[in-house]
Amino acid sequence: MKITLTVNATDYPLDVEPRRILADVLREDCRLTGTHLGCEHGVCGACTVLVDGEAVRSCLMLAVQCDGRSVRTVEGLAGADGGPHPLQRAFSAEHALQCGFCTPGFLMLAAGALDADPDLAEHPERVDSLVGSNLCRCTGYAPIRRAILRAAEEQQRLDLQA
Amino acid sequence: MKPPVFDYVAPRSVRETVDALGDPGRTAAVIAGGQSLLLEMHLWRRRPDLVVDVNRVAGLDGLGVDGGSLRVGALVRHAAFEAPQAVPGPLGTLFQQAVTNIAHPPIRARGTLVGSLAWAHPASEWCAVALALDADLTLRDSDGARQVPARDYFQGPHRTARRPRELITSVRFPLLSDDTGVAFIEHRRTHFCFATVAVSATLTVRDGVITGSRIGLVNASDRPVRALAAEQSLLGAEIADDLYHRAGRAAAEQDAAPVAEPFADPGYKRQAVAVLVGRALRRAAADQRSRAAGRTEGLR
Ligand SMILES: Cc1cc2nc3c(=O)[nH]c(=O)nc-3n(C[C@H](O)[C@H](O)[C@H](O)COP(=O)(O)OP(=O)(O)OC[C@H]3O[C@@H](n4cnc5c(N)ncnc54)[C@H](O)[C@@H]3O)c2cc1C
Ligand code: FES
Numbered sequence: 464m465k466i467t468l469t470v471n472a473t474d475y476p477l478d479v480e481p482r483r484i485l486a487d488v489l490r491e492d493c494r495l496t497g498t499h500l501g502c503e504h505g506v507c508g509a510c511t512v513l514v515d516g517e518a519v520r521s522c523l524m525l526a527v528q529c530d531g532r533s534v535r536t537v538e539g540l541a542g543a544d545g546g547p548h549p550l551q552r553a554f555s556a557e558h559a560l561q562c563g564f565c566t567p568g569f570l571m572l573a574a575g576a577l578d579a580d581p582d583l584a585e586h587p588e589r590v591d592s593l594v595g596s597n598l599c600r601c602t603g604y605a606p607i608r609r610a611i612l613r614a615a616e617e618q619q620r621l622d623l624q625a
Numbered sequence: 626m627k628p629p630v631f632d633y634v635a636p637r638s639v640r641e642t643v644d645a646l647g648d649p650g651r652t653a654a655v656i657a658g659g660q661s662l663l664l665e666m667h668l669w670r671r672r673p674d675l676v677v678d679v680n681r682v683a684g685l686d687g688l689g690v691d692g693g694s695l696r697v698g699a700l701v702r703h704a705a706f707e708a709p710q711a712v713p714g715p716l717g718t719l720f721q722q723a724v725t726n727i728a729h730p731p732i733r734a735r736g737t738l739v740g741s742l743a744w745a746h747p748a749s750e751w752c753a754v755a756l757a758l759d760a761d762l763t764l765r766d767s768d769g770a771r772q773v774p775a776r777d778y779f780q781g782p783h784r785t786a787r788r789p790r791e792l793i794t795s796v797r798f799p800l801l802s803d804d805t806g807v808a809f810i811e812h813r814r815t816h817f818c819f820a821t822v823a824v825s826a827t828l829t830v831r832d833g834v835i836t837g838s839r840i841g842l843v844n845a846s847d848r849p850v851r852a853l854a855a856e857q858s859l860l861g862a863e864i865a866d867d868l869y870h871r872a873g874r875a876a877a878e879q880d881a882a883p884v885a886e887p888f889a890d891p892g893y894k895r896q897a898v899a900v901l902v903g904r905a906l907r908r909a910a911a912d913q914r915s916r917a918a919g920r921t922e923g924l925r
């Protein structure tokens with residue numbers, strides 16, 4: 464089936480079988496291997512990407528379902544100047560990754576929440592429930608939680624200045 | 626594993642959808658949120674020849690009140706019910722308490738309430754709420770529509786009154802009156818697990834007397850359960866704390882028919898039902914009191 468995926472603002476005209484999940488098409492056809500696959504059951508969250516701004520499991524969506532939609536992956540986080548996204552800086556500052564396998568999923572989960580919820584910094588309980596969406600087997604959740612709050616606070620400061 | 630080969634269509638209207646589902650030569654499956662179907666397809670437990678994607682069908686995403694009921698369209702996602710204003714009155718509180726137990730935010734952003742009713746997992750929160758509240762489903766095929774009340778709809782694990790060529794277009798829940806208190810309580814092993822047992826409870830009180838109660842049990846049988854014996858034990862009684870304990874025992878001994886699962890044998894589940902029903906009713910009674918106090922406050 465012929466589809467067009469808009470990934471990180473670039474159009475990818477593709478010919479894909481309906482049986483292929485979004486994660487595989489991103490990795491194999493778009494060659495964007497930042498999106499990881501852990502369980503393919505919707506459980507681990509390693510495959511989390513944004514579809515039309517909303518964090519979803521790319522193992523539980525067919526690529527053909529995303530025809531004409533806009534997808535954002537971890538490769539699309541960096542700013543126009545190529546510098547890291549505030550979330551990426553916060554993850555580094557808080558030591559929120561070790562092996563890094565889960566990191567793209569957590570980053571996109573948090574990126575979706577930061578865009579949708581400008582008051583995230585004032586609601587640590589929302590960050591808790593967010594962080595509970597994905598699995599991390601080595602770092603643990605406390606540093607990831609701190610990193611997301613740190614980025615949320617930075618965003619709030621920038622919003623206040625603007 | 627990856628899903629086996631299938632054809633895919635994304636119709637724009639209900640008409641096109643039911644025509645596709647009615648194709649006699651093929652095994653068709655509706656995909657709504659895909660949060661259960663795709664998992665089953667990954668595991669090759671479901672192998673449809675045709676997947677009919679309803680996500681682009683106009684008019685299925687409606688959520689609104691008309692008459693005394695709430696109408697939930699087939700594309701209303703779980704996440705819609707997280708907002709306190711989504712549904713008016715006590716029903717909204719009950720939905721909000723129930724929905725946060727379903728998976729986690731990215732799954733709730735895609736999965737649908739109607740999809741949960743279609744899937745009919747014995748541990749589904751929505752199925753027990755729908756059964757306890759006497760929800761009414763609208764099913765449509767190419768010959769027309771029919772209504773099926775929840776009490777006739779659930780027939781076993783993943784078994785329902787829906788015929789393979791039918792699309793569930795919406796479900797209606799009766800709104801709850803202001804003299805009703807609600808509670809939803811769930812017990813599960815970890816944040817990621819489905820419910821071991823959960824309870825949805827409503828309690829209507831007039832002049833200190835219980836005039837109505839609706840109790841739904843999640844994962845207390847091979848299908849959702851309405852705890853009629855527990856409800857009966859409450860009707861007409863004056864509000865008192867020991868009632869809730871007795872109702873819990875009735876639910877556990879007469880209403881529940883638990884199925885053994887790893888980490889939860891039937892005896893354990895019965896005990897959990899007894900405790901959670903008692904707790905949910907106590908909380909529903911407190912909710913009813915605070916609503917009544919709020920109303921008096923409002924009148925001053
Ligand atoms: C990690 C994880 C955790 C989860 N935890 C929970 C949980 O705690 N509690 C819970 O209840 N659920 C849980 N779920 C399941 C989730 O709630 C699903 O969203 C839900 O069961 C099905 O809704 P859906 O819209 O995704 O349906 P789909 O997956 O699209 O469809 C499910 C089935 O219903 C049929 N169907 C769907 N819509 C219709 C319709 N309108 N008409 C006719 N047939 C239809 C499909 O053909 C299919 O057979 C979890 C899922 C995952 C991946
Ligand atoms: S790979 Fe998608 S949730 Fe684990």
Ligand code: FES
Pocket residue numbers: 559560561562563564565566598599600601602603
């Ligand atoms: S950093 Fe290794 S799994 Fe999270």
